[in-house]
Amino acid sequence: MKLPFLFLVLFCAIMCYGQQQPADSIYINKDVKFKYQSLFIPAGLITYGVIGIKNDPIKKWDQDLRTTLQPDGTKIDIDDYTLFVPIAAVYGLDLAGIKGRNNMLNKTVILGTSTLFLYSSVNLIKNNTNIRRPSGKSQSSFPSGHTAISFMAAEFLHQEYGHVSPWYSIAGYTIAASTGFLRIYNDKHWLSDVAAGAGIGILSTKIAYWLHPLIKSVIFKNKSKLNESQVQLNIAPLYTRNELLLATSLRF
Template sequence: MYNWSTCFIACIFVLGSLCSTAQTLDSTSLNNRPTDTTAPLPGLSTQIKASDTLILYRINGTYFKSIWEDAKYTVSRPIHWEKKDWITFGAVMGTASVLAVSDYPIKEFFQKHQYKAVNSFAHAVEPFGNAYSPYLIGGMYLTGVLTHNRKLEHGGLMAAKSLVLSTAIYAGIKSIIRRGRPYYFERPYNFVRPFSKDERFTSFPSGHSLTVMTFATAMAELYGKDHKWVPWVAYGLAGLTGLSRIYHNRHWSSDVLIGLSLGHFVTKSVFRRHKEMEHKKALQFKFTPLY
């Protein structure tokens, strides 16, 4: 019998390889000016180093306050969307609409093509959507704390608050849109009133897909620049996890797409705000006289 913990252990080794190459810079104060040899930031004074503008979180009041600030920033993002953002949104919603129309034939296709090997593989990747991802995020944080690796500790906290925010938004949507699961209903258009307690109507959106995509996007944001393979592996794993939910008849295809999209865009928003904060800090250094 296949040992499903093998996948989790393999991810721990991958995380360890990333940890071994992570920087250990410390920037806990917004007014901190470390004297290291990091290269100056492009376009700014040569006296300003990249490490000067880092903002690395620890569990404290500042971190918890940032969760609330990130929530407000994320929810208000559509107000500030540009043309390309609306095009992306339209593409996602258009694809979701096509899938919604095709949900039944897609379900029929997967149910008619059930194979032992594919089923085993689907069972192997499915836990990334409800068990492995949260544990890996917690593992990142604890590894960073125990090894005094500030970048890894910060990365775990960034991924954790991304998951908290995406899950909160997901829970709100799921409590209002009570869609019947394909496991219980033959057709995809079964709904009940909002806030119903009937567990059969908990299909939209896919929580597994949201969780694994939140983790995947965080990994891509944290390590994608230095390790080009990370986004490919992370997003590929997220996609396979979403497919496993369709294959096991737990979600409609449109549920999965919206879950993946929600996890991705919420996490991107969290990291975007963080980059904006570091940019603002860089500008403060630029226009503050050095004595």
């Protein structure tokens, strides 16, 4: 029983510690500065989750952790809401006058890009794995969409405000790790589902930041006078196959 607990503690510790590092440098002479070191954590989490699909020791750890945390009917149903907290924090801080790395428009384009990548990745994998949930209610367990959104949001907060204070990064990743834990506690996902979802979420946001200069030059190349008052943002939850995802749209 101790091994799954140890892994879960290490998982949360790595998330909170690793994301205290400086946010990716996005613009250097209008180009993207790619840091391959940024791939270590998300790639490691995704790899662990994928290996866990067929690996007997990892599957046993999943089972042991589920048995240990079995709530006997008691659930803490706040994980449908905590996943959006870091995103709300980004926009709330901006509205409060605490400026991040990007203005409201660019933030939203980045969020939309990361959401598109996350949605496509999560659904593609779910449709090709068909892993049964711990509760047995469906076969859309791998990876965890809730966890993916929560870590996408945590990385979003880290990228925008991690340079202002590391506590923003720590808070965002603590909320994300808590969401992942609750997905296991509430019998919705295995630990390997949560690990893969976390990796996809982090990677989705990083890719969005790396691609943003290119997207900005293509979409807004003839819109140099566009300002935030001309932009309409819509953010809404999207349910699909018993998973909650995030839908964003922009009108300009």
